[in-house]
Amino acid sequence: MWDTSRDYRLKVADKSISLFMKAVESGSLLGKWNKKLAVQMADEVKKILQSLIYSYLEPEELASSPEMRLIKEKGKNIMEALGGEGWAEMFLKEARDKEKTEENIARIKFFLNTILKLKERIMLGKILDPIIGIDIIVGEVMSSAGHPQADKLQICNVNIGDRSIRVVTNDLEVKEGDHVAVALLPPQNFRGITSEGMFLGTEGVLRDVKGEIGGLPNKIPLESLNEARKIVEKFIEGK
Numbered sequence: 001m002w003d004t005s006r007d008y009r010l011k012v013a014d015k016s017i018s019l020f021m022k023a024v025e026s027g028s029l030l031g032k033w034n035k036k037l038a039v040q041m042a043d044e045v046k047k048i049l050q051s052l053i054y055s056y057l058e059p060e061e062l063a064s065s066p067e068m069r070l071i072k073e074k075g076k077n078i079m080e081a082l083g084g085e086g087w088a089e090m091f092l093k094e095a096r097d098k099e100k101t102e103e104n105i106a107r108i109k110f111f112l113n114t115i116l117k118l119k120e121r122i123m124l125g126k127i128l129d130p131i132i133g134i135d136i137i138v139g140e141v142m143s144s145a146g147h148p149q150a151d152k153l154q155i156c157n158v159n160i161g162d163r164s165i166r167v168v169t170n171d172l173e174v175k176e177g178d179h180v181a182v183a184l185l186p187p188q189n190f191r192g193i194t195s196e197g198m199f200l201g202t203e204g205v206l207r208d209v210k211g212e213i214g215g216l217p218n219k220i221p222l223e224s225l226n227e228a229r230k231i232v233e234k235f236i237e238g239k
Helices: 007-024 035-053 059-063 065-083 087-094 098-116 119-120 222-237
Strands: 136-147 152-160 165-171 181-192 193-199
Touching: 007 035, 007 098, 007 119, 035 065, 059 119, 065 098, 065 119, 087 098, 098 119, 098 152, 098 181, 098 193, 136 165, 152 181, 152 193, 165 181, 165 222, 181 222
Parallel strands: none
Antiparallel strands: 136 152, 136 181, 152 165, 165 193, 181 193
């Protein structure tokens, strides 16, 4: 019997709802969207997750359960309530405070990615490790530039297959064309720039990672996961 109350995938998904609620209640998301419906759907997702957390279902049963299908359906409903496929672009176009809006968009994207891809993480089986609560994927650096407010930081636009994300790093050697391992983490604001993830590495960023863009990286050092693992644990604890 699998102890679902200790499953980090369910814990991160549950915690990500608070991040979503913080974003939609911020007042920075302007435009034509259905806030009431978005909040209602997120509340329903939370109730479903709470039932799964104490279900003690095996991962295979969990992944194929009606509740898991319902979570994905409600995630798609939330996207529609936000404004449909171009919801993020709409919010940016209408933004009065671009920095705050970008941060809240990143929070929503993290939440949506977490719940829409929950089944795929669950299907990885019985893994009791905080790192399994997020996606670790191969990305390709499309561009890099210095941070306008911090000489020791660099801003990278990264292709992760189905979309691009922004990552702020302190490794100034990362450049266009590098294949990196990216942890998709709860967004962090670094002096006005929101980072949607973190490059993995030990002594510097891993820059020649093997694997399909958007897929799991091949044979990365286990110690390169340590920092991301700590961030996930702190996120679950609300720190």
